[in-house]
Amino acid sequence: MGKILKLAFILAVFCIISAGSLAFVYMFTQPKIDLNRKIAYDLSVKEVLPQPGKAVSVSPRGYSGPINMLVGVDRLGKLIGIMILNQTETPGLGANVSRPIFLNQFIGKTDKDPIEPKIDIDAITGATISSRAVCSGVKQALEKAREAK
Amino acid sequence: MSLLKDFNQGIIAENPVLRLMIGLCPVLAVSNNATNALGMSAAVAFVLICSNWVVAMIRKITPDEIRIPIFIIVISTFVTISDYVMQAFTPELHHALGVFVPLIVVNCIILGRAEAFAYRNPVLNSILDGIGMSMGFALALVSIGVIREVLGAGSVFGIALFNPAVAATVMILPPGAFITIGILMAFLNKMENKVQ
Numbered sequence: 001m002g003k004i005l006k007l008a009f010i011l012a013v014f015c016i017i018s019a020g021s022l023a024f025v026y027m028f029t030q031p032k033i034d035l036n037r038k039i040a041y042d043l044s045v046k047e048v049l050p051q052p053g054k055a056v057s058v059s060p061r062g063y064s065g066p067i068n069m070l071v072g073v074d075r076l077g078k079l080i081g082i083m084i085l086n087q088t089e090t091p092g093l094g095a096n097v098s099r100p101i102f103l104n105q106f107i108g109k110t111d112k113d114p115i116e117p118k119i120d121i122d123a124i125t126g127a128t129i130s131s132r133a134v135c136s137g138v139k140q141a142l143e144k145a146r147e148a149k
Numbered sequence: 150m151s152l153l154k155d156f157n158q159g160i161i162a163e164n165p166v167l168r169l170m171i172g173l174c175p176v177l178a179v180s181n182n183a184t185n186a187l188g189m190s191a192a193v194a195f196v197l198i199c200s201n202w203v204v205a206m207i208r209k210i211t212p213d214e215i216r217i218p219i220f221i222i223v224i225s226t227f228v229t230i231s232d233y234v235m236q237a238f239t240p241e242l243h244h245a246l247g248v249f250v251p252l253i254v255v256n257c258i259i260l261g262r263a264e265a266f267a268y269r270n271p272v273l274n275s276i277l278d279g280i281g282m283s284m285g286f287a288l289a290l291v292s293i294g295v296i297r298e299v300l301g302a303g304s305v306f307g308i309a310l311f312n313p314a315v316a317a318t319v320m321i322l323p324p325g326a327f328i329t330i331g332i333l334m335a336f337l338n339k340m341e342n343k344v345q
Contacts, residue, residue, distance in 0.1 A: 092302065
């Protein structure tokens with residue numbers, strides 16, 4: 001019994017030291033981390049909104065996880081900017097959805113356009129699911145922007 | 150003499166990835182380009198050197214029965230510190246490495262060195278072992294990263310070398326990692342046979 005208590009005590013001491021040093025590091029880095037997140041978000045909003053309008057964030061389900069994207073829509077409901085914030089698609093295939101050559105096809109679309117691969121969008125070779133996911137995300141974002149008006 | 154040996158055995162003779170074959174999970178996952186490989190190596194080096202140092206320092210007051218939980222506490226503390234520091238000062242790198250930073254906790258190189266070396270050796274030797282092992286890990290990871298990025302994406306450290314359309318995409322997918330590691334291991338074995 002005494003042995004178990006002694007071991008538990010030693011382990012607790014290590015945990016306290018560890019927690020204390022983490023709290024110390026957290027205190028110093030947290031303000032900087034929050035600032036970085038805010039700067040990164042503001043930058044992306046600026047990038048998808050070259051003109052006044054509304055930035056909508058959507059996360060359609062891709063091939064291997066959600067594709068977090070930010071879509072800029074102007075006041076007439078036209079898409080004026082799009083960027084992929086986060087994705088876990090296959091490198092070299094699905095991950096190519098974040099390339100401008102694919103994303104620029106969406107510029108100027110409204111919710112009256114079909115926004116479908118093979119109709120008005122060229123999908124990425126070998127990445128049908130990822131391409132379709134981005135299309136459905138764009139559709140969702142355009143609808144959201146219209147409803148918000 | 151033994152200090153020097155502790156330092157350089159990790160680089161080639163006991164290279165953690167290519168000879169001991171431990172810590173392969175992050176090696177497979179983040180070696181698809183050279184930049185990620187270098188960033189991961191730096192994070193692992195920080196954690197490995199610090200945890201070897203602390204484990205060697207506390208080895209006399211660590212009871213045998215609970216040494217593994219204590220190692221894990223030490224290691225996860227340093228991993229969390231490096232996670233915070235990367236988020237604060239190199240957010241782009243943190244973004245690229247994503248989930249693999251927290252996973253350094255379960256990287257068997259680090260726990261393996263704590264148990265097999267730092268727990269049984271003085272502080273200075275353990276720090277040198279940590280530096281040597283980190284260099285061996287970085288050497289393996291960056292070589293694999295460069296080979297895979299050149300063959301699979303036609304670039305190195307993000308600088309385009311040739312048209313990516315003619316690159317072999319399989320090299321930046323998981324099979325490319327296995328193929329590259331296998332070939333490097335074979336190469337190292339061949340070299341060793343020649344030396345003997």
